[in-house]
Amino acid sequence: MVFSYVPVLALFLLAGGFAVFSIIAGRLSGPRRYNRAKYDAYECGIEPTPQPIGGGRFPVKYYLTAMLFIVFDIEIIFLYPWAVAFAQKGGATVFLFVEMVLFIVTVFIAYVYVWRRGGLEWD
Amino acid sequence: MSPAIAHVAAALLPGAADPTTSFPTPHLDYRALLPMLIVGGVATLGVLVEAFVPRGKRGITQTVLALGGLVAAMVAVVSNTSIRNITAEGAISVDGPTLFIQGTVIAVSIGALLLIADRALASDADFAAQAADVPGSAAEQASVRAGFVHTEVFPLAMFAVAGMLLFPAANDLITMFVGLEVLSLPLYLLAGMARRRRLLSQEAALKYFLLGAFSSAFFVYGMALVYGYAGSVKFADIATALSSSTHGDPLIIVGLALLGIALIFKLSGAPFHWWTPDVYQGAPTPITAFMAAGTKIAAFGALMRVLFVAFGGLSWDWRPIIWGVAIVTMVVGAVIGVTQTDVKRLLAYSSIAHAGFLLTAVGGITVGTADSESSVLFYLVAYGFMTIGAFAIVMLVRDADGEANHLSRWVGLGRRSPLIAGIFAFFLLAFAGLPPTSGLWAKVAVFKAAYEGGAAPLVIVGMLASAVTAYYYVRIIVLMFFQEPAVDGPTVLAPTVFTSAAVVIGVAATLVLGIVPQPLLDLAGKAVPFLR
Numbered sequence: 282m283v284f285s286y287v288p289v290l291a292l293f294l295l296a297g298g299f300a301v302f303s304i305i306a307g308r309l310s311g312p313r314r315y316n317r318a319k320y321d322a323y324e325c326g327i328e329p330t331p332q333p334i335g336g337g338r339f340p341v342k343y344y345l346t347a348m349l350f351i352v353f354d355i356e357i358i359f360l361y362p363w364a365v366a367f368a369q370k371g372g373a374t375v376f377l378f379v380e381m382v383l384f385i386v387t388v389f390i391a392y393v394y395v396w397r398r399g400g401l402e403w404d
Numbered sequence: 405m406s407p408a409i410a411h412v413a414a415a416l417l418p419g420a421a422d423p424t425t426s427f428p429t430p431h432l433d434y435r436a437l438l439p440m441l442i443v444g445g446v447a448t449l450g451v452l453v454e455a456f457v458p459r460g461k462r463g464i465t466q467t468v469l470a471l472g473g474l475v476a477a478m479v480a481v482v483s484n485t486s487i488r489n490i491t492a493e494g495a496i497s498v499d500g501p502t503l504f505i506q507g508t509v510i511a512v513s514i515g516a517l518l519l520i521a522d523r524a525l526a527s528d529a530d531f532a533a534q535a536a537d538v539p540g541s542a543a544e545q546a547s548v549r550a551g552f553v554h555t556e557v558f559p560l561a562m563f564a565v566a567g568m569l570l571f572p573a574a575n576d577l578i579t580m581f582v583g584l585e586v587l588s589l590p591l592y593l594l595a596g597m598a599r600r601r602r603l604l605s606q607e608a609a610l611k612y613f614l615l616g617a618f619s620s621a622f623f624v625y626g627m628a629l630v631y632g633y634a635g636s637v638k639f640a641d642i643a644t645a646l647s648s649s650t651h652g653d654p655l656i657i658v659g660l661a662l663l664g665i666a667l668i669f670k671l672s673g674a675p676f677h678w679w680t681p682d683v684y685q686g687a688p689t690p691i692t693a694f695m696a697a698g699t700k701i702a703a704f705g706a707l708m709r710v711l712f713v714a715f716g717g718l719s720w721d722w723r724p725i726i727w728g729v730a731i732v733t734m735v736v737g738a739v740i741g742v743t744q745t746d747v748k749r750l751l752a753y754s755s756i757a758h759a760g761f762l763l764t765a766v767g768g769i770t771v772g773t774a775d776s777e778s779s780v781l782f783y784l785v786a787y788g789f790m791t792i793g794a795f796a797i798v799m800l801v802r803d804a805d806g807e808a809n810h811l812s813r814w815v816g817l818g819r820r821s822p823l824i825a826g827i828f829a830f831f832l833l834a835f836a837g838l839p840p841t842s843g844l845w846a847k848v849a850v851f852k853a854a855y856e857g858g859a860a861p862l863v864i865v866g867m868l869a870s871a872v873t874a875y876y877y878v879r880i881i882v883l884m885f886f887q888e889p890a891v892d893g894p895t896v897l898a899p900t901v902f903t904s905a906a907v908v909i910g911v912a913a914t915l916v917l918g919i920v921p922q923p924l925l926d927l928a929g930k931a932v933p934f935l936r
Contacts, residue, residue, distance in 0.1 A: 373429035390451055397455035 345400050349392070356388050433491035436498035438480040439506055440573070444566040446473030450559030459552075466558035467521040473562065474514050477569075481507045488935050490575055494638050497575035497709070499935035501781065504928060505572045505705035508785050509698055513565045515792035515906045516694035519799065520557055522902035523690050529553055530688045530799075530806075531597045532605075539602040554597055560590035561694060568698050572705025575713075577627040577637040577663070580706060584623060584670070587702060588616050591695050595687035600806035608686025615679045619669035626662025629655050639714035640936065646717030660715055660722060667710065671703035672752075673759045674733040681744075684752035689807060692748060693795030696755050697788040704762055704784055708777060711766065713934050719769075726767035730862055734760030734869035742876050746809050747798055750876065751791075754835050757873050758787055761850055764862040768854030776857055778928035779849035785924060786834070786842035786917055793910020794831040800824055800897045808894035811880065816889025821896040825884045827911060832877040834914045837870055842917030849925065 360381070367377050395401060434441070450466055457465050481503055490497045523530035533552040537544035567587025574580035596609025631637055633656040634645035646656070669676040684692045711722060737757025744750040762783055769776035801808050801817065801824070808814070818825035834841035847870065851863045899907065917924055 376429045387448060390448055390455075394451045394455045 342403060345395070349395060349400070352388065352391065356385070359384070430493045431491060433487075433489050433498070435480075436484060436487050436489050436491050437496065438484070439477040439510070440566060440569045442473055442477040442480060443510075443562055443569060446470060446476075447559045447562035447566055450562055454556055454559065462555040463521075463525045463553060466555050467517075467525065470517055470558045470562050471514065471521070474510055474517060474565070478507065478510045478514070481510060490935060492579075494640065495576050495579045496570070496573050497639075497713075497935050498573060500931035501705060501708065501777065501934050502573040504781050504931040505701060505784070506569050508701050508781075508788055509565065509568045511785075512697040512701065512788035512792055513561075513568075513694065515789070515796075515909050516690060516697065517558075517561060518902040518906040518909075519690035519693055519792070519796055520561060522900050522906075523688065523799065524553060524555060524557055526900070530599055530690065531557055532599045532602060535593075535597055539606070548599075557594060557597060557691075560594055561691075564588075564590040564594070564694070565698065568702035571702040572709060574706065574709070575639050577630065577639075580710070581620070581623055581627065583702075583706070584620065584666070587699065588620070588670075591691070591699065592616060594691045595683055595695075597691070598686065598688040601686070604686040605688065606686075608683045612679055612683045615669070619666045619676070622662045622669075623666035626659045626664075626666065629659030629662065633659060639709070642714040643717060643936065646715065656718065657721060660718060661725075663710060664707075664722070664725070667703060667707045668729060671700050671707065671759050671762075672756050673729050673763060674736040674756065675729075677733065677736060677756045677759075680756055681749045681752040684755070685746055685748045685809070689748065689795050689799045692751075693792050696751070696795065697791040700755065700759065700762075701784045701788055704766075704780060708766060708780065709934055712769075712777070713936055723767055726763055727859065727862060730760050730763035730767050731865050732760075733757070733763060734865055736760075738869040738872035741873060744876070745811050747811055747814065747880075748795075748809050750811070750880075751794060751798070754873060754877075755791065757869060758783075758835070760869065761847060761866055762787075764854040764859060764866050765850035765857075768857030768859030768862060775929075776850075776853035777932040777934070778925070779846075779853040781928040781931060782849050782921070782925055783846040785928075786846040786914070789910050789913035789917075790831050790834040790841070790843065793907055793914065794828065794835070796899075796903055796906045796910065797824060797828040797831065799903065800899055801894050802897050803894045811883065813890075813894050814880065815883050815887045816893060817896070818885035819889050820893060824896050824899075827907060829881045829884065830911065831914065832880055834918070836874040836877045838874070840915065840918045842914045842921065844918060845921035845925070 363377070363381055367374070367381075446469055450469055453462060453465050453469060484498065484503055487503070488499050490499075531554045533550070533554070534544065534547035535554060537547055564587050567583050567585070567590075569583075571580065571583035571587055574583050592609055592613040595612050596606045598605035627637060630642060633653055634642040636642065636645070665676060669679075672680040684696060687695070711719070711726075715722060734757055737753050737755075737760055741750055741753030741757065744753055762780055765776045765780045765783070798809065799807065801814065803813065818829075830841070834843035837843040837847035847866075851866055854860075854866070855863045
């Protein structure tokens with residue numbers, strides 16, 4: 282029974298070995314040309330801005346938008362299996378419809394709150 | 405239906421891939437669910453009130469709405485007393501303990517809401533004007549001057565109540581997790597809303613959130629392992645799976661342990677109690693009262709349902725653990741409480757000790773003995789009311805910059821304000837379990853249940869811990885009544901109607917249950933056992 286785990290062990294060894302091999306091979310074979318960009322947090326071509334210099338704060342206006350989007354996203358994910366069940370038109374069409382309306386209305390109420398309290402204004 | 409969608413549907417909905425299966429209408433007993441629906445509905449309405457009612461009228465509208473909703477929910481619970489029903493396709497069990505705990509949660513929530521309303525509507529509100537402002541910044545001062553008030557505390561508190569109603573009623577692990585989160589998330593926010601000592605409050609909120617999120621993760625991981633063992637998250641199916649095997653599988657033991665960690669965290673049992681003093685101290689006092697009473701009641705309901713209904717077959721495995729947790733909890737609450745100098749931290753350690761006393765009854769049971777279950781129910785009622793009352797008094801003792809929580813400020817309070825100090829002393833006697841208070845009968849009930857369940861060592865530790873806690877309660881009484889007051893002592897706020905009402909409810913319940921405990925003991929006896 283223990284032997285059935287040998288492939289797992291082999292995979293661990295292979296993964297670890299590959300990591301070690303890659304690091305060593307990179308050291309030995311790769312060129313080393315350091316410049317300022319290489320010391321930045323992400324080498325994706327964009328300078329990381331803005332910086333919280335001297336205890337300053339990041340503007341996080343986008344967090345509200347991002348959060349609202351996630352709520353909306355989850356709502357849509359939830360709608361998919363519902364739509365599949367609804368499409369089969371089982372014995373509970375009215376029930377299914379009412380339940381989903383209740384769900385959407387509840388989420389919508391949260392959006393109404395955000396809208397009325399100025400959460401959708403950028404500045 | 406395209407093959408791809410059918411494939412997704414098959415993964416998400418068992419049976420959906422087969423076009424001949426129809427989706428059955430789930431059976432929902434709306435009458436049994438009514439208390440939860442009312443409170444959840446009122447919370448949602450509260451969000452709309454925040455959106456549309458002009459600022460000046462929000463506070464009073466929210467207060468009326470929330471109190472009305474809680475009273476309506478209480479009426480619904482009382483009118484449901486004969487219901488013993490597992491509904492919502494087995495997801496929610498509305499049985500005796502559920503109804504009893506829901507009634508208790510609603511009753512203490514009414515008390516807590518009176519305190520919240522009092523401190524939210526007062527001119528020197530206890531809640532931050534604009535929680536998003538940086539503490540000490542110009543923006544914060546501007547918000548205070550503009551007279552902003554976070555009336556969102558009402559819908560948030562109501563969502564928390566809805567979670568507390570669902571948590572002990574949940575009859576499968578997923579519904580229980582939903583209840584856990586619905587009760588926890590608003591509390592994380594509410595803990596950070598104090599107007600004074602805002603950094604302390606925000607620290608409390610962050611600690612509570614991080615540790616709470618961690619304990620939720622434990623719950624989910626435990627749920628996954630239990631599902632791996634039983635093939636279901638429903639309590640009835642878990643019990644069936646356990647009854648068909650003779651020995652404990654590591655999978656289910658570890659799964660139960662992880663679930664237990666999350667639940668013991670919520671009821672602040674040691675060694676998962678570290679958040680309690682910090683959060684109780686930092687949170688606005690009305691919120692502390694609310695979570696100290698409500699969360700503990702709901703969490704004990706949930707713990708008992710998990711242990712007795714789902715994992716009754718494993719009781720020989722979890723009993724020693726509960727024993728150990730009970731002993732450590734009692735010792736920690738009693739011993740560390742002695743060194744406290746802040747009244748809210750002291751009450752926090754007292755609440756930890758009480759969790760330990762309650763756990764003695766849980767650990768002392770042989771599954772299905774009605775006595776221990778009903779003794780826990782009785783204790784929760786007694787504890788809930790005295791907690792609300794005690795924190796209401798803490799709210800009243802004030803310095804120029806808010807509450808005077810340091811015990812040195814309480815010296816000689818009995819000379820200055822005998823009535824308030826007298827009521828606080830009464831609640832302290834109730835915490836200590838001395839006559840003529842409900843605390844006495846509560847302790848007698850749990851220790852008797854524990855003793856009869858064969859947990860005599862727990863009873864001995866409980867007695868000793870009680871004596872130690874009595875020491876620090878009596879020390880405060882001595883400090884209030886038998887020492888000279890300081891020259892610049894704190895002022896005692898004249899209680900408003902709301903606070904008076906909460907205090908009167910607390911005193912009345914503690915005194916009446918102390919003199920005639922039998923009717924409630926009988927009621928608790930009738931409420932058990934759990935529906936399986």
